[in-house]
Amino acid sequence: xxxxxxxxxxxxxxxxxxxxxxxxxxxxxxxxxxxxxxxxxxxxxxxxxxxxxxxxxxxxxxxxxxxxxxxxxxxxxxxxxxxxxxxxxxxxxxxxxxxxxxxxxxxxxxxxxxxxxxxxxxxxxx
Numbered sequence: 439x440x441x442x443x444x445x446x447x448x449x450x451x452x453x454x455x456x457x458x459x460x461x462x463x464x465x466x467x468x469x470x471x472x473x474x475x476x477x478x479x480x481x482x483x484x485x486x487x488x489x490x491x492x493x494x495x496x497x498x499x500x501x502x503x504x505x506x507x508x509x510x511x512x513x514x515x516x517x518x519x520x521x522x523x524x525x526x527x528x529x530x531x532x533x534x535x536x537x538x539x540x541x542x543x544x545x546x547x548x549x550x551x552x553x554x555x556x557x558x559x560x561x562x563x564x
Contacts, residue, residue, distance in 0.1 A: 445513040445519045448511075448543065448550060449511030449519050449541075449543065452470075452521065452541065452550055452552075453506065453509050453521060456470065456552075457504040457506065460502070461502055461503055461504055464494045465491060465495055467490075467491060467494060468488075468491045470550075470551055470552050471486075471490050471491070471551060471552055472487060472546065472551050472553065473486045473487060473488075474486070474553065475487055475490060475555070476553070476554050476555070477489075477490045477493065477554075477555045478555070478556045478557070480558060480559065490555075499529035499530045499532075500530055501530055502528065503528050504525055505525050505526045505527070505528075506523060506524075507525045508523075508524045508525075509521060509522065509524070514542075517544075517545070518542055518543060518544045518553070519542070519543040519544075519550075520541070520543075521540065521542075521543065522538070523537075523538065523540075524537075524538050525537055525539075535559050535561070536559070536560030537557065537559050537560055538557075538558050539557045539558075540554075540556045541555050542554035542555070
């Protein structure tokens with residue numbers, strides 16, 4: 439029996455599904471967004487599933503692999519789930535980079551979709 443709260447189960451399942459699709463065929467992510475969904479990618483903002491998929495599909499690498507270090511999930515007062523992911527990614531032959539990503543998930547017609555998403559590489563000028 440899983441001791442996780444339902445929002446943790448949903449959040450973990452979403453995160454696993456998201457990165458599996460991202461790493462294999464980013465165009466398949468279109469199904470998790472709505473026309474009102476918002477993405478902030480390294481400070482640039484995109485709204486709507488078409489604009490989001492256009493951005494994700496245009497990222498300048500051929501292959502990518504994500505490794506999730508940790509993830510946290512919380513319910514919100516309006517029955518959404520906020521998820522924060524910390525991990526590492528390797529794109530093509532580039533060095534491994536850290537990243538953080540936040541998702542706001544909402545249930546529409548029995549399916550969980552991403553209404554808001556923020557992505558940042560963990561780059562530091564040391």
